[in-house]
Amino acid sequence: MKRIALVVALMVVPFGAVAATASAARDLVFSTSSMPAKRAAIQNIYLAGESVSVAAPAPADLSVAGGSVSVSAPVMGDLAALGGSVSLRGAVQGDARMLGGNLLVEAPVAGDLAVLGASVDDRASDAKDILAAGGSVHLGSGSRGPVSVYGGEISLAGTFDGDVRAVALDKLVLAPGTVIHGSLQYEASEAATIPDSVQVDGGVRYTGSTFLPTAREAQAFVMAGIGILFLVRILGALIIAGLFAGLFPKLTNDVAQEVLDRPARHVLALMLLGLGIIVFAPALMVLLALTFVGIGLAFILGAAYLLLLLVSFAYAGILIGAIFARVFMKRQEVSWHDALFGMLVLVVIGSVPVLGGLVTALLACLSMGALAVRFRDVAFSRADQV
Numbered sequence: 001m002k003r004i005a006l007v008v009a010l011m012v013v014p015f016g017a018v019a020a021t022a023s024a025a026r027d028l029v030f031s032t033s034s035m036p037a038k039r040a041a042i043q044n045i046y047l048a049g050e051s052v053s054v055a056a057p058a059p060a061d062l063s064v065a066g067g068s069v070s071v072s073a074p075v076m077g078d079l080a081a082l083g084g085s086v087s088l089r090g091a092v093q094g095d096a097r098m099l100g101g102n103l104l105v106e107a108p109v110a111g112d113l114a115v116l117g118a119s120v121d122d123r124a125s126d127a128k129d130i131l132a133a134g135g136s137v138h139l140g141s142g143s144r145g146p147v148s149v150y151g152g153e154i155s156l157a158g159t160f161d162g163d164v165r166a167v168a169l170d171k172l173v174l175a176p177g178t179v180i181h182g183s184l185q186y187e188a189s190e191a192a193t194i195p196d197s198v199q200v201d202g203g204v205r206y207t208g209s210t211f212l213p214t215a216r217e218a219q220a221f222v223m224a225g226i227g228i229l230f231l232v233r234i235l236g237a238l239i240i241a242g243l244f245a246g247l248f249p250k251l252t253n254d255v256a257q258e259v260l261d262r263p264a265r266h267v268l269a270l271m272l273l274g275l276g277i278i279v280f281a282p283a284l285m286v287l288l289a290l291t292f293v294g295i296g297l298a299f300i301l302g303a304a305y306l307l308l309l310l311v312s313f314a315y316a317g318i319l320i321g322a323i324f325a326r327v328f329m330k331r332q333e334v335s336w337h338d339a340l341f342g343m344l345v346l347v348v349i350g351s352v353p354v355l356g357g358l359v360t361a362l363l364a365c366l367s368m369g370a371l372a373v374r375f376r377d378v379a380f381s382r383a384d385q386v
Contacts, residue, residue, distance in 0.1 A: 029053045029055060043059075043060045043061075044060050044061040044062070044063070044077070045058050045060070045061070045062050045063070045064075046063045046064075046348070047062075047063070047064040047065070047066075048064070048065045048066060048341075048344055048345045048348050049066045049341070049344075050066055050067045050068070050341065051066060051067060051068045052064050052065075052066035052068070052069050052070070052083070053070045053072070054069075054070065054071045054072065054073055054090070055072055055073050056073050057073045057074045057075070057076065057090075058073065058074070058075045058076060058077065058079075059076050059077075060076060060077040061075075061077035061078045061079075061080070061094070062075045062077065062078075062079050062080070062081075063080045063081075063348075064079075064080070064081050064082070064083075065081070065082040065083060065344065065348045066082075066083050066084075066344075067083060067084045067085075068083060068084060068085050069081050069082070069083035069085070069086045069087070069100070070086075070087045070089070071086075071087070071088050071089065071090050072089040072090050073090040074090045074091045074092075074093070075090060075091070075092045075093065075094070075096075076093050076094075077093065077094045078092075078094035078095045078096070078097070078111070079092045079094070079095070079096040079097065079098075080097050080098075081096075081097070081098045081099070081100070082098075082099050082100060082230075082348075083100045083101075084100055084101045084102075085100060085101055085102040085103075085104075086098050086099075086100045086102070086103050086104070086117075087103075087104040087106070088104065088105045088106065088107050088109075089106045089107050090107050091107045091108050091109075091110075092107065092108070092109045092110065092111070093110045093111070094110065094111045095109070095111035095112045095113070095114070096109045096111070096112075096113050096114070096115075096125070096127070097114045097115075098114070098115045098116070098117070099115075099116050099117065099227050099230070099231075100117050101117055101118045101119070102117060102118065102119045102121075103115050103117040103119065103120045103121065103134070104121050104123070105121070105122040105123060105124060105125045105141075106123050106124050107124055107125070108124060108125060108126050108127075109125040109126070109127040109128075110127075110128070111127065111128055112127055112128050112129040112130070112131075112145075113125050113127035113128075113129070113130045113131070113132070114130075114131045114132075114223075115131075115132045115133070115134070116132075116133050116134065116223065116224055116227045117134045117135075118134055118135045118136075119134060119135060119136050120132050120133075120134040120136070120137045120138065120151070121138045121140075122138065122139045122140060122141055123138075123140050123141055124141045125141050125143075126141045126142055126143065126144060126158075127143055127144065127145075128143070128144045128145040129143070129145040129146055129147070129162075130143045130145070130146075130147045130148070130149070131147075131148050131149075131223075132147075132148075132149045132150070132151070133149070133150040133151060133223075133224050134150075134151050134152075135151060135152045135153075136151060136152055136153045136154075137149050137150075137151035137153070137154045137155070138154075138155045138157075139154075139155070139156050139157070139158070140155075140156075140157040140158055140175075141157075141158045142157075142158025142159040142160045142161070142179075143158075143160050143161065143162065144161050144162075145161060145162045146162035146163045146164070146165075146182070147160055147162065147163070147164045147165070147166075148165050148166075149164075149165070149166045149167070150166075150167045150168075150224075151167075151168060151169070152168070152169045152170050153168060153169075153170045153171055153173070154166050154168045154171075154172050154173070155172075155173040155174075155175065156172070156173070156174050156175065156178055157174075157175035157177075157178050158178065158179075159178075159179040159180075159181070160178075160179065160180045160181065160182065161181050161182070162181070162182045163180075163182035163183050163184075163185070163202065164180050164182065164183070164184050164185070164186075165185050165186070166184075166185075166186040166187070166188075167186070167187045167188075168186065168187065168188040168189070169188075169189065170188070170189055171188050171189060171190060171192065172186050172188045172192040173192065174192060174194055174195065174198050175195075176195045176197045176198065177195075177197050177198070178197075178198045178199070179198075179199045180198075180199065180200045180201065180202070181201045181202070182201065182202045183200070183201075183202030183203050183204070183205065184200050184202070184203070184204045184205070185204075185205045185207065186204075186205075186206060186207070187206075187207050187208065188206075191206050192206070230351070233347065234344065234347050237313075237314075237317065237343050237346070237347050238340050238343050238344065240310070240313075240314045240343075241314045241317045241318055241321075241336075241339040241340060241342065241343035242336045242339055242340050242343075244311065244314045244315065244318065244339070245318055245321075245334060245335065245336040245338070245339035246336040246339075249333075249334075251374065252315075252318060252322075252334050252339070253332075253333060253334055254374050255315055255318070255319070255367065255370045255371060255374060256318070256319065256322035256334050258270070258370040258373055258374060259319055259322075259366060259367075259370050260322060260323065260326060267366065269369070270366055270369030270370050270373065271362065271365045271366045271369055272365075272369070273368075273369035273372055273373070274312065274364070274365035274366060274367065274368030274369035274370075274372065275365045275369075277308075277368055277369070277372060278309075278364075278365060278368065281301070281305050282305070284301070285298045285301050285302050285305070286298075288301065308368065308371070309364075309368075311367075311371060312364045312365075312367045312368035312371060313360075313364050313367075314339075314343070315367035315370070315371060316346055316360065316363035316364045316366070316367045317339065317342040317343030317344075317345070317346040317347075317363075318334065318338070318339045318342055318343070318367075319342065319363060319366065319367055320341075320342035320343075320345050320346055320363070321334065321337075321338035321339050321340070321341050321342025321343070321345075322334045322338060322342065323342075324338070324341065324342065324345075325338040346360060346363065
């Protein structure tokens with residue numbers, strides 16, 4: 001069992017992060033006790049869970065995903081955060097990128113700040129460049145560079161050292177005492193009421209409510225679309241994994257046992273079997289389609305093949321959840337909660353360029369091989385009974 005967990009753990013951690021720290025749990029608190037003894041060996045930190053709290057300084061980049069994310073310790077590198085609600089209370093020495101429902105920034109960001117959420121509240125970042133988009137956006141700490149902000153209702157406060165461009169579907173509000181050393185260009189349904197205490201060195205330009213996208217706006221819309229697609233992808237993957245684990249608990253536990261209760265040699269054989277099915281099944285369907293009699297069978301096999309790919313991807317995430325359930329929670333049975341957690345970890349890993357896709361493919365091959373063995377056992381056992 002320990003050998004299998006080690007093999008899968010090595011596949012789960014991105015290979016490029018040789019000295020990285022990866023942790024995942026349902027309720028995860030990353031503190032000083034979670035840090036390895038040799039801190040000098042740490043580079044990047046990857047965390048995932050339903051609720052994640054970071055209370056220990058991150059010596060390099062920090063990537064965190066969860067339903068609720070709280071970062072209260074300093075981050076010496078870049079920060080990437082994804083969650084239903086994300087709060088940043090620790091200073092970030094690099095860039096900060098946050099995507100989620102409710103986003104709260106209460107600590108300085110030395111680099112650039114990019115945020116996309118239903119609600120964005122920046123109270124203390126004083127970032128270099130800021131790109132923000134959301135239903136309601138409040139930038140209350142100014143910036144050290146240019147700002148581009150898009151939202152339903154936008155409010156600005158503090159000192160902005162560069163140009164500010166705002167596109168508001170509803171209205172733009174400037175707090176008394178706001179200072180903009182560059183220019184202010186904004187679009188809104190109505191002209192903003194600017195208090196006398198507001199200082200804009202580069203002048204104010206109100207362009208009405210045409211909302212015709214410029215190249216920079218189009219780029220921001222593309223980023224927003226990518227973020228929304230990513231959230232939809234996560235939600236769809238979680239639903240698929242939860243349904244399979246909840247509707248087919250026996251199959252789920254049988255597949256987990258086929259992988260986790262066997263020696264490493266058997267696990268490697270399952271992975272090669274799954275790879276063979278993925279590679280050679282399309283070739284078989286093409287050969288069948290070349291004959292008139294085999295066209296119908298090729299279509300049937302094609303539909304079954306696509307379904308098997310979907311199931312294999314779902315069980316790849318379920319296997320990760322099963323490993324953590326056994327190693328950390330000391331449970332043999334795999335629940336749908338474990339499946340949701342494992343799929344969340346798999347999606348986060350899959351977002352890593354190149355290496356994430358390779359890890360996902362290896363886990364999918366492993367789960368496909370395990371599913372093929374279970375289907376074979378069921379088919380032959382019924383044949384023997386007949």
